Amino acid sequence: MALKATIYKATVNVADMDRNVYLDASLTLARHPSETEERLMLRLLAWLVNADERLTFTRGLSAEDEPEIWLMNDHNGIEVWVELGLPDERRIKKACNRSARVFLYTYTGRAAQIWWQQNQNKLTQQDNLTIRFLDDEQLKALTQLASRSMTLQATMQDGAIWLSDDRHHLELHFTDWLINGRLT
Template sequence: MALKATIYKATVNVADMDRNVFLDSNLTLARHPSETETRLMLRLLAWLCHADERLQFTRGLCADDEPEIWRLNDHHGIETWIDFGLPDERRVKKACSRSSCVYLYAYNARAAQIWWQQQREKLAQQANLTVRFLSDEQLNALTDFAARNMSLQATLQEGTIWLSDTQNHLELRFDDWLIDGKLA
């Protein structure tokens, strides 16, 4: 018998000062049996960074032809493609050809550093690609927020994310490795 996904619920309040986006939303996240809680929280953090009423989680790990998160336009074209981990260059190129904006969130410092050294020149050819990295320390602190039912407040300004719930407060900052095809 196959294992089923574990469901997480998150009530989020986002104040993105840079984009002038203020949003309250109720999210449902399905954690695949092979996914860690740490990766789930990175997906949630990425959603908070791009918060929008049209932004939605996809089938993710279960679908090779979809990102983990996307925003579709009125004609079901992909406006924003958000993926995680250390994908193959072909997957990134395919994403860049299908979407006007592609964000890749890398994590796991040891593997990510090696992957980035091997891929950076090739990926820098994609003008619509942004690659962001979150350190292991910050990712571990983010995981402390994980619960089956979460209520989170996120404030974003000038690249800094302040995240809080009733017990935890955290300041996060991504390392931008590539911004719209330009090495940072």
């Protein structure tokens, strides 16, 4: 018997001062049996920092030809492709060829650093690719917000992400490794 996904519900209020995006959304996240709670919360954070009414979660781990999150245009073209983790460089190249903008959110400290050293030269050739890293300490703090039913407020300004629920208040900062194909 196959294990089923665990469903998480998130009601979010987003105020992105940098992009002038303000919205409320009710999100449903399916946590694959092999997905950690840390990865699930990073996926939610990636949605929040790229928030748009048309941004949707895909089948994720269950689909090789889809990202974790995407934004499709009216002609079924991919505007935004969001990946998590440490994917193969060929997968990132494919995403960059299929989408106007690609965002990769990396985590797991030491492994991510090694992955970046090995792939940096190849990935800087992609001018529509942004790679952001969230360190282990911040990811652990983010995971404290996880529950099957969440109500979160997210404010983004000048690279800072303030995220809160009724018990926790976090300030998170990604380390940008690559922005639109340029090293930072």
